[in-house]
Amino acid sequence: MSWVNYLIYAFLAINITFNLLGSIALHRFPDVYTRLHGATKCTTFGTIFAVFAVAAHALYQLHVTGDAKYLQMTLHSFVALIALLLTNPVGAHAIAKAAHLSGYKPVKAVVDAYEEKLGGGKE
Template identity: 50%
Template sequence: MVAEFIVTIFLGLGLLAVGLGVVGILRFPDVYTRLHAETKMTTCGAIFICIAVVITEIGAYLASGEMQYAVLGLHTVLALAALVFTNAIGAHAIGRAAYRAGVRPDPAVVDRMKGVNTDD
């Protein structure tokens, strides 16, 4: 019962983070700020959802002793590792490509990258 409550809390937190990330994509003014919302919030949401999944599977494994539940939890951890690592690199690639394509940060108080030669 307690485990169920904790799982619900973590799942709710994850869904809240993902939802706020999507709202941020719709609300922020330019590409770079949208990347902030997308990368951080959806990744954090995925982490919390996966924590909920792993807690559920550990509980089911301890209750029934079947290997299948433990395998599902382990594969969830692997999927999460792949997701976190690739999300960060993907965000880096999109930001760099956007700057090279000539999209400048529109509200910006400072731009130290202006005039830096990025062709390498």
């Protein structure tokens, strides 16, 4: 087994750890906002390391075989990662805004800037 396999396993272990923490966040956190924060951050970081594992495997196979399909696989993985990095925060923001407009308030919030912006905060 080469050093690349150990690198891939390390990336996958980090991926699994972040995704497990995101799952725990969905179960343990008190409200939709903290759950959303935990799940979004953890799955984003987990996916980054999953793409690193795919890229390491593909680049190693490119080096061994010289087949260009592995370079294409690496590039497609990074394009998918960029798409995820752009859309994941936007989706989380949209869900949080919809939850707030639906009446779900943050638990133990000291300041609710969005409520103040809408004109419903204490003055």
